[in-house]
């Protein structure tokens with residue numbers, strides 16, 4: 001994955017646990033560098049090692065870390081110069097979720113080796129949507145839950161995410177039920 005992702009993991013650990021905790025994580029993960037080049041691709045294995053090492057050092061499950069990371073990513077990208085891209089993707093939670101593939105297609109202009117996820121939305125009415133997540137990578141479904149929760153915060157929209165189907169359990173792809181408070185009609 002691009003260094004932007006690894007750098008965000010580093011920053012999340014430094015913000016929440018301090019530089020010394022990050023040093024322990026990267027040593028356990030056998031990562032020599034302290035910082036990552038955002039626009040350089042790194043092997044997925046490095047990101048995987050960071051998550052597993054953080055899980056041991058910080059005594060949290062990999063799933064909990066990935067979920068927290070998803071939430072962190074929403075504000076991180078906005079503060080790292082990708083705010084305009086985020087703005088373009090929509091001004092409400094359902095609109096934004098619907099436009100995730102367009103968002104990553106725009107990201108891909110500057111990140112030519114991007115291996116982006118793909119999302120389909122199924123609107124069921126009354127503030128419920130099914131979100132279908134397709135990925136060439138394994139194990140990142142908990143990150144999606146955190147991402148949707150982070151987007152709920154971004155749009156001041158209370159949201160609940162429930163995983164309905166898991167690739168981990170043999171399903172073809174991951175499916176989430178997203179229940180959100182629909183914005184009140186303007187007066």
Ligand code: HEM
Nearest residue numbers: 001002077082085086107114115116117135136137140147
């Ligand atoms: C402007 C904001 C964003 C940027 C710049 C961005 C960029 C990226 C980058 C660089 C990767 C790594 C993929 C690779 O290196 O091959 C990635 C992966 C991913 N992104 Fe985004 N992203 C953004 C917003 C979002 C949002 C809001 C979601 C919400 C669902 C999301 C979902 C994901 C997921 C789930 C992955 C994991 C990749 C996989 O499943 O294979 N991203 N994104």
